[in-house]
Amino acid sequence: MLFWTIIKVALKSLLANKLRSFLAMLGIIIGVGAVIAMLAIGTAARKQMLGFVSALGTNLLVVRPGQTSFRGVVSGNAQNLTVDDALAITTIPHVSMVAPVVQGGGQIKFEGKNTRPNLLGSTPTYFTIRSFEVEPNHGRTFNQTELDRQERVAVIGPVTATNLFGDAEPLDQVIKIKGINFRVIGVMKSKGDQGFFNQDDQVIVPLTTAMKQLFGLTFVREIDVNADDEQNLSQIQSGLADLLRKRHRLLAEQDNDFDIRNQAEMLATRMQTVQLFQMLLIGIASISLLVGGIGIMNIMLVTVTERTREIGVRKAIGAKERDIMTQFLLESLLMSGVGALLGSAAGVGAAALIPRLTDNKLPTLIDPFSIVLSVSFAAGVGIVFGLYPAWRASKLDPIDALRYE
Amino acid sequence: MIRTVSLVKEYNVGGSVVHALDQVDLEIKAGDMVAITGPSGSGKSTLMNILGCLDRPDKGEYYLAGEDVAKLGKDRLAEIRNRRIGFVFQTFNLLPRITSLENVELPLLYQGHAQAKVRASKALEVVGLADRAHHEPNQLSGGQRQRVAIARAIVTDPAIILADEPTGNLDSRTGVEIMAIFARLNQEGRTILVVTHEADIAAYCRRQVHMRDGKIQEIHVASAPPAPPSPN
Structure with missing residues (x-):
């Protein structure tokens, strides 16, 4: 009271x-x-x-070209990662999947509309490593055969699909990427805007097609390496470094001309x-x-x-x-x-x-x-x-x- | 009811010692009504503060209802003020912003009394202010405020009521009304002590203790109990 x-x-x-x-x-x-x-x-x-x-997965290592330097003198960003490097990496123990990636920009057109999404070329494994999935009943991702034959097929992100097609069905339509005809074979599920860039506004085509027909590249921009288990990441990391140093013929006193990033650590x-x-x-x-x-x-x-x-x-x-x-x-x-x-x-x-x-x-x-x-x-x-x-x-x-x- | 033995209180003013109280012996019996009079500086306020347990004497003994309270600690003194003493002040000292009833309740609340509201209402009835229970002090006249203050003083059923110049801030007619209430409470058996410098107020009391220079100068006892004053 x-x-x-x-x-x-x-x-x-x-x-x-x-x-x-x-x-x-x-x-x-x-x-x-x-x-x-x-x-x-x-x-x-x-x-x-x-x-x-969780979208990236914690089993992922990303290899990118580093700076080449000789006795402390930096001589610019290297263009030194090749598809053969990627193939060699598959032999490292505990590596379950490897996906070399090229990336670039370019205009994409469908009838009157055009847009400039992120353009990627990679292998079928990329979809699994980066956990991209195709929307149910909206086609498929490309396969090894299409990759081998440099076919002009494209898997597009949901935002890209909306930008180009609106409410219309994108599947089996022919779009122009940098003036070349590609057939849309799949539309991906939305992953949401992750802040850094929008993963939903992407077009993914076979690596071979991208390197030879779109960008004219002989080097890749990055190699995604997937471990069979998170615990083996550090072991793979050192195996990777040894392998690439040997393949790039680096001398003992030379620094690595590549970067290996552990995505989980970076985050x-x-x-x-x-x-x-x-x-x-x-x-x-x-x-x-x-x-x-x-x-x-x-x-x-x-x-x-x-x-x-x-x-x-x-x-x-x-x-x-x-x-x-x-x-x-x-x-x-x-x-x-x-x-x-x-x-x-x-x-x-x-x-x-x-x-x-x-x-x-x-x-x-x-x-x-x-x-x-x-x-x-x-x-x-x-x-x-x-x-x-x-x-x-x-x-x-x-x-x-x-x-x- | 009250008995003091050789009370001494000294103040140090600018290096010289002033005897506010000098060997004061005083006895007040239960049911008495006493006035303490004297000019300012005579020590009557100091005596009042000590009798009210607001202050402690430097020397001497003070028995309130048989208990020597001169040396008690602060918390015990607060309890004694709460249960055995009712204060009535010249400036009423009601708390603003709360109602009369809440003001009267306050001493009971500090005891954790279960029926504070009922008791407070009864006390307001005794002073004839039951109809002003839910008014705040600023909605009351001076006389009404002093009656609320009296209700607050009697609500704990204390051994003694100490009134310090209770009519000092009132016009003479209202002052008479207030003294009539004190006289009535005294007739109902309450012990009342009034500090005043006004002779006509002191005249309402059966005994008048006159102080000067920290000493009791004389005690005047009325031969017959004074007639209860009529407010009209």
């Missing part, structure tokens, strides 16, 4: 000075709002990353960057919470001074020091609590607004735990910064307090 009376008195004194209370709470409101919004951005980024990892690193960045933002938001705490302490000190007489009266009629302490702690807790609730609303609102303002480039996802976390942190701030004013109030001498004008 005393508790409710205290809450009521606290609420009324907050309401009696609406502007002052609001300004005191502003730091908490901004802090809580910022923490929630930042965590929402971070959670969405992390979820996207995780989606990326883990990128994830760490995201997390670090997020921590930084949360750190800044937390400073706002601390500043908010100082604002509350300031107002509580003013309140204690203003209500010195009330404290004297309460003591005269039997309030103990801890009763007074509890009362003022509850008041600062109430202030930070109300601030935290308003801040949560602001944070949720900001999280809803940010994707719209950034044209979906900065997606957000609210983790309910982030609200619990920031609200309890704000409450903690209220208590910590309320302690000193409350202690001062509780220590007031009743006689002096009663005499205070």
